[in-house]
Amino acid sequence: xxxxxxxxxxxxxxxxxxxxxxxxxxxxxxxxxxxxxxxxxxxxxxxxxxxxxxxxxxxxxxxxxxxxxxxxxxxxxxxxxxxxxxxxxxxxxxxxxxxxxxxxxxxxxxxxxxxxxxxxxxxxxxxxxxxxxxxxxxxxxxxxxxxxxxxxxxxxxxxxxxxxxxxx
Amino acid sequence: xxxxxxxxxxxxxxxxxxxxxxxxxxxxxxxxxxxxxxxxxxxxxxxxxxxxxxxxxxxxxxxxxxxxxxxxxxxxxxxxxxxxxxxxxxxxxxxxxxxxxxxxxxxxxxxxxxxxxxxxxxxxxxxxxxxxxxxxxxxxxxxxxxxxxxxxxxxxxxxxxxxxxxxx
Numbered sequence: 001x002x003x004x005x006x007x008x009x010x011x012x013x014x015x016x017x018x019x020x021x022x023x024x025x026x027x028x029x030x031x032x033x034x035x036x037x038x039x040x041x042x043x044x045x046x047x048x049x050x051x052x053x054x055x056x057x058x059x060x061x062x063x064x065x066x067x068x069x070x071x072x073x074x075x076x077x078x079x080x081x082x083x084x085x086x087x088x089x090x091x092x093x094x095x096x097x098x099x100x101x102x103x104x105x106x107x108x109x110x111x112x113x114x115x116x117x118x119x120x121x122x123x124x125x126x127x128x129x130x131x132x133x134x135x136x137x138x139x140x141x142x143x144x145x146x147x148x149x150x151x152x153x154x155x156x157x158x159x160x161x162x163x164x165x166x167x168x
Numbered sequence: 169x170x171x172x173x174x175x176x177x178x179x180x181x182x183x184x185x186x187x188x189x190x191x192x193x194x195x196x197x198x199x200x201x202x203x204x205x206x207x208x209x210x211x212x213x214x215x216x217x218x219x220x221x222x223x224x225x226x227x228x229x230x231x232x233x234x235x236x237x238x239x240x241x242x243x244x245x246x247x248x249x250x251x252x253x254x255x256x257x258x259x260x261x262x263x264x265x266x267x268x269x270x271x272x273x274x275x276x277x278x279x280x281x282x283x284x285x286x287x288x289x290x291x292x293x294x295x296x297x298x299x300x301x302x303x304x305x306x307x308x309x310x311x312x313x314x315x316x317x318x319x320x321x322x323x324x325x326x327x328x329x330x331x332x333x334x335x336x
Contacts, residue, residue: 016185020296027293049294082324082331087311113330122302123314124324125195126217128188131302134295138303139311143255146291156250156292162281163250 001074001098003032004133007065007112008105011039020130021103022046026057028137029147030101038062054149054168069115074098078116079132080108086120086136093118093140101136103129169242169266171200172301175233175280176273179207188298189271190214194225196305197315198269206230222317222336237283242266246284247300248276254288254304261286261308269304271297 004025009018019042022033026049035042039061046059069076074097079086093099102112113119122132150168157164172193177186187210190201194217203210207229214227237244242265247254261267270280281287290300318336325332 013184016181017188020185020298023293023295024299027291027295028299053293082327082333084326084328110330119328119330121324121326123195124326125191125221125314125317127191127195128298128302130188130296130298131192131196134290134299135302135306138306143307146293149293156289158252158289158292159250160252160287162278162287165250 001032002030003034003098003100004030005063005065005068005100005102006033006035007102007108009035009037009039010105011037011042014105015039015042017130018042019045021133022059023049024130024134026050026055027146028134029141030057030137032058033060034063034068035061036063036065052153054152055147056151066111069100069102069112072098072100074100075118076100076102076116077118077120078102078112079122079129079136080104080113080119081121081124081126083119083121086122087139089118089120090139101133103133169200170198171202171266171268172198173231173233173236173268173270174201174203175270175276177203177205177207178273179205179210182273183207183210185298186210187213189301190227191217192298192302194218194223195314196302197309198225198305200226201228202231202236203227203229204231204233220321222320223315224319234279237268237270240266240268242268243286244268244270244284245286245288246270246280247290247297247304248272248281248287249289249292249294251287251289254290255307257286257288258307269301271301
């Protein structure tokens with residue numbers, strides 16, 4: 001099981017970024033998304049995508065992050081521009097156990113760095129938690145990251161020059 | 169030379185998403201970023217990051233996208249959830265020529281699909297243009313995507329448990 005924990009979500013400022021985080025998590029094979037601040041609108045948007053495109057991915061907002069970290073039984077990886085190189089750290093992951101991926105916002109409490117088993121950077125440059133999550137999962141799943149969701153209302157068929165959307 | 173062209177930017181709604189697009193482009197080795205709507209605030213934010221962390225990446229907002237596409241001499245790839253699988257398309261790229269990467273927003277004009285040489289999807293699921301750009305560039309550069317910028321005010325040194333920021 002893979003869970004993404006998003007810390008420091010500000011519903012007024014981060015709604016779209018955190019929505020992108022949640023959609024990336026879903027598309028790249030995460031089972032559950034936890035967000036620290038309550039945000040019912042974000043939950044609704046996300047569940048609407050799941051209904052239309054398939055996939056039963058849990059989402060929960062208003063989660064106490066410290067407890068979530070403390071109670072986690074598997075490994076915890078924190079994605080941060082300050083961490084060690086993510087690709088070099090790939091051997092440190094226990095592929096048979098559960099993984100929690102922690103994504104911060106602007107300021108991440110020092111505790112998070114300490115509670116994480118591994119702090120990794122997807123490039124030691126400022127860019128985007130959305131991008132960091134995607135590239136991390138792409139590498140973690142070794143280039144086979146994309147879920148096929150069979151239970152949605154529609155499916156998209158790859159097309160070289162336009163759009164092919166098929167009703168299920 | 170690699171250029172990212174962002175189409176459909178709405179300064180009021182998309183400022184943070186497009187800023188993330190620009191920062192990913194910079195961190196993953198793009199030379200130039202073009203954005204269709206004028207957005208001086210976004211330009212300032214982006215250039216502030218370049219000054220602090222290094223890298224002379226051009227950014228231009230208020231660019232006529234149709235002209236930019238028409239005048240481009242190299243290949244054009246459009247990242248879209250409707251396209252063919254990006255990893256299967258990697259052989260179609262001319263690595264010796266210039267590449268323009270087009271990223272749309274909510275609605276992309278049909279013309280863009282037609283003017284692009286290649287329409288590729290990073291997973292046929294809705295997720296994020298930020299993520300799509302990052303994973304595409306990660307694959308395009310074959311896992312060696314991250315620029316080292318030597319000319320900034322600071323550098324970040326990978327650290328397993330905290331932050332190491334060094335003044336240049």
